[in-house]
Structure formats: C-alpha cells, structure tokens
Amino acid sequence: MTPPRPHLPIRPLWLCRACAAPWPCATARLTLRHEHTHDRVALLVYLGGQLHDAADELYRLNPHDGPEPRQLFDRFLGWALIRGTGSSPPPPGAGVPDNSPAGDRACCVPNPATNEDQTR
Ligand SMILES: [Zn+2]
Numbered sequence: 001m002t003p004p005r006p007h008l009p010i011r012p013l014w015l016c017r018a019c020a021a022p023w024p025c026a027t028a029r030l031t032l033r034h035e036h037t038h039d040r041v042a043l044l045v046y047l048g049g050q051l052h053d054a055a056d057e058l059y060r061l062n063p064h065d066g067p068e069p070r071q072l073f074d075r076f077l078g079w080a081l082i083r084g085t086g087s088s089p090p091p092p093g094a095g096v097p098d099n100s101p102a103g104d105r106a107c108c109v110p111n112p113a114t115n116e117d118q119t120r
Pocket of ligand 1: 007008016017018019020021025026027028
C-alpha cells in the first residue's frame with residue numbers, strides 16, 4: 001500500500017498533486033491551519049511567499065489570460081485572514097459598526113460613563 005500523497009502544489013501550474021484542485025486545496029488549507037495553529041503570522045508570511053511565486057509563474061505561463069490579482073489574493077491569503085476556526089464565514093454585517101449616535105465614538109473614545117462604572 002502506498003502512503004497518501006501530501007496536498008502540495010504542482011508548479012508552475014499550482015494545482016494540488018493529490019486532488020488536482022487549485023492549490024491550496026481544502027485539505028491543504030486545513031493542514032496549513034492546523035500546522036500553524038499557534039503561529040498565524042508565520043502562516044501568513046508563508047502564504048504571502050507562495051502567492052508571490054504563484055503570481056509570477058501563472059502569469060508567465062499564461063500572460064494574456066492569467067488570474068485576476070484579487071482572485072489570487074483570495075485563493076492564497078483571503079481564507080487565512082478570516083478569524084476563528086474557518087468552519088464558517090462571519091455573519092453578514094459582522095465587524096461593521098452600527099449607525100447609532102454613540103457608534104461613531106464608541107470604537108475609539110472611551111465612554112466616560114462606562115469608565116466611571118469600572119473604577120468603582
Ligand atoms: Zn489537494
């Protein structure tokens with residue numbers, strides 16, 4: 001019995017050598033996330049390097065009809081920037097400040113009433 005193939009890219013095509021999906025495939029993303037559970041910065045630095053190499057090689061391979069920069073960014077880095085376990089995307093509107101009158105200052109200016117309560 002042969003061991004399972006690791007989900008690594010075939011370069012310069014940047015397809016997974018195990019499942020032939022665009023790399024990083026779902027399994028590669030899970031593996032990378034697991035390997036970098038406690039070092040998110042290292043994961044992003046690694047993926048940034050892969051993105052740089054992939055952009056260079058994919059555009060060289062197909063200079064007139066290469067992938068859009070935004071597509072490459074989402075494929076290589078976008079998924080890793082989402083906080084949490086990655087099991088589900090954030091709900092719509094998450095992280096967007098509300099439009100209530102206090103909303104504008106609540107993010108950066110401490111609320112005096114709240115501070116007063118904390119000191120007691
Ligand atoms: Zn794969």
